[in-house]
Amino acid sequence: MFKKTALILAALIFCFCFYSLYAFKKPVFGAYAKEFELYLSSGSFGGNIVYATDKNYGSFNGIKGESCFVSVSYERVLKDFSAAHVFAEESEYGTSYYAYSPAIEYKVYLNGKAVNIHYHVGTEKTKLGTPMIFGGY
Secondary structure: OHHHHHHHHHHHHHHHHHHHHHHOOOOOOOOOOOEEEEEOOOOOOHHHEEEEEOOOHHHOOOOOEEEEEEOOOHHHHHHHOOOEEEEEEEEOOEEEEEEEOOOOOOOEEEOOEEEOEEEEEEOOOEEEEEOOOOOOO
């Protein structure tokens, strides 16, 4: 009797752990968008960027970051993630803002500083990514 109870208990624990890993995996910026580019490796390698929605996000494994188009302000993102502004840079494509939040697991080092929020304001769209926006704006 004890062995059956232990086996059932072990099966329930396994199911709970498996469900927890996948059912609760949500986009970092899910409050701002419903569609995302997911980075399945570090770096801007086009073959490792896949597209997901908030509905199927949990079905992807090995996510190293994400990005999405947003209409939220940079100041709001900083506030929502208790993030600190690190630096900004301008290019012919727009302005990029970089910040760091301890609430986000991803990070890269730029100019010796940790960043994990990349907010790019282009001429027509605004894109938000972590740890950085890879691919295009």
